[in-house]
Amino acid sequence: MDSALNAAPxxxxxxxxxxxxxxxxxxxxxxxxxxxxxxxxRRAWLETLAADVAASAARGQRVVLVSSGAIALGARRLGLKxxxxxSLEDAQAAAAVGQILLAGLWAEALGGHGxxxxxxxxxxxxxxxxxRWLNASATLDRLVSLGVVPVLNENDSVATEEIRFGDNDRLxxxxxxxxxxxxxxxxxxxxGLYTANPDSCPDARRIDWVDDLESVTGLADAxxxxxxxxxxxxxKLEAARIAHxxxxxxxxxxxxxxxPLARFLETGEGTLFPAPAGQRxxxxxxxxxxxxxxxxxxxxxxxxxxRAGGSLLAAGVTGVEGAFAxxxxxxxxxxxxxxxxxxxxxxxxxxxxxxxxxxxxxxxGILGYAPRSAVIHRDQMVMR
Ligand code: GLU
Numbered sequence: 216m217d218s219a220l221n222a223a224p225x226x227x228x229x230x231x232x233x234x235x236x237x238x239x240x241x242x243x244x245x246x247x248x249x250x251x252x253x254x255x256x257r258r259a260w261l262e263t264l265a266a267d268v269a270a271s272a273a274r275g276q277r278v279v280l281v282s283s284g285a286i287a288l289g290a291r292r293l294g295l296k297x298x299x300x301x302s303l304e305d306a307q308a309a310a311a312v313g314q315i316l317l318a319g320l321w322a323e324a325l326g327g328h329g330x331x332x333x334x335x336x337x338x339x340x341x342x343x344x345x346x347r348w349l350n351a352s353a354t355l356d357r358l359v360s361l362g363v364v365p366v367l368n369e370n371d372s373v374a375t376e377e378i379r380f381g382d383n384d385r386l387x388x389x390x391x392x393x394x395x396x397x398x399x400x401x402x403x404x405x406x407g408l409y410t411a412n413p414d415s416c417p418d419a420r421r422i423d424w425v426d427d428l429e430s431v432t433g434l435a436d437a438x439x440x441x442x443x444x445x446x447x448x449x450x451k452l453e454a455a456r457i458a459h460x461x462x463x464x465x466x467x468x469x470x471x472x473x474x475p476l477a478r479f480l481e482t483g484e485g486t487l488f489p490a491p492a493g494q495r496x497x498x499x500x501x502x503x504x505x506x507x508x509x510x511x512x513x514x515x516x517x518x519x520x521x522r523a524g525g526s527l528l529a530a531g532v533t534g535v536e537g538a539f540a541x542x543x544x545x546x547x548x549x550x551x552x553x554x555x556x557x558x559x560x561x562x563x564x565x566x567x568x569x570x571x572x573x574x575x576x577x578x579x580g581i582l583g584y585a586p587r588s589a590v591i592h593r594d595q596m597v598m599r
Pocket of ligand 1: 246282283284285286287310368369371381382383384
């Protein structure tokens with residue numbers, strides 16, 4: 216099976232290119248890396264990862280961190296049994312205590328390299344609801360453009376079983392979509408996906424390249440060794456699936472040693488899930504998930520700008536049909552009535568009605584707040 220999976224993996228250089236070249240890279244850090252078995256933080260190790268993040272930033276690669284560890288750190292401080300996971304109430308209390316410690320650790324470690332850390336706590340709903348998704352996406356975008364390193368975690372203290380991700384692996388894949396990241400790296404206490412459980416099967420071999428996700432589904436029994444986090448291999452494969460659907464490559468690699476990010480970028484060791492062949496998968500995902508809530512009529516100049524890869528600006532909008540809210544999907548039609556594009560709109564219909572045909576410098580005065588960069592940003596749009 217392994218040989219079929221690895222039938223023709225590209226040369227290591229080509230395999231690693233998307234990870235090395237990514238201008239935005241999501242790096243997920245598992246609990247067992249950040250927190251030692253006795254519940255204390257692994258500060259020295261964290262320092263080396265912060266140094267890697269700084270080195271990436273210095274060559275133009277912005278890292279967005281998804282960090283676990285709140286529950287484990289909080290459990291130690293509170294003296295809770297079972298690593299704080301004996302009950303949901305315990306986990307929520309531990310997370311509330313541990314998150315403040317976790318954020319402090321990151322702020323200090325990144326600060327030591329001249330980087331500013333930002334904390335974002337999110338729940339499943341923030342990524343399922345389109346408007347909230349766009350909001351989270353805009354915040355991430357702004358933070359990254361300011362040179363800040365966002366550190367995300369699930370808002371465990373308020374998320375109940377029904378509404379939580381439960382693991383940061385899938386969260387990292389969703390964050391990658393929201394942050395418009397070009398690759399995801401899951402740093403874990405395992406160094407990749409194996410053909411069998413390496414703890415019990417001496418013949419187990421790591422699979423370095425998985426371009427057919429279906430073929431590895433059966434290998435997803437829980438294989439996290441530490442028992443500290445909640446992810447396991449099933450969650451990692453699910454994360455790979457989400458990333459794949461969004462056209463984003465994902466890797467699972469070990470984070471055990473010092474400088475885990477630099478090490479991965481250099482050696483490429485781990486299991487790599489390439490983005491699907493044929494680009495635009497991310498936009499396919501965008502177009503596939505949407506129902507249209509309205510229509511924007513635009514002038515010929517706007518049609519030409521969109522065809523050239525530009526965003527839709529208010530100045531080119533001539534009419535608004537339907538009642539829609541910020542974050543809804545709308546069609547864009549040219550002067551002949553033909554739909555030329557579909558995208559997620561950054562304003563609600565009443566706002567577009569007020570700013571249509573107007574130039575950017577007039578819009579703040581009309582709306583009473585600083586305008587968004589476009590009515591539909593080109594990254595949130597597919598051409599028809
Ligand atoms: N959000 C959890 C924490 O910070 C970790 C979830 C996971 O283990 O993936 O402790």
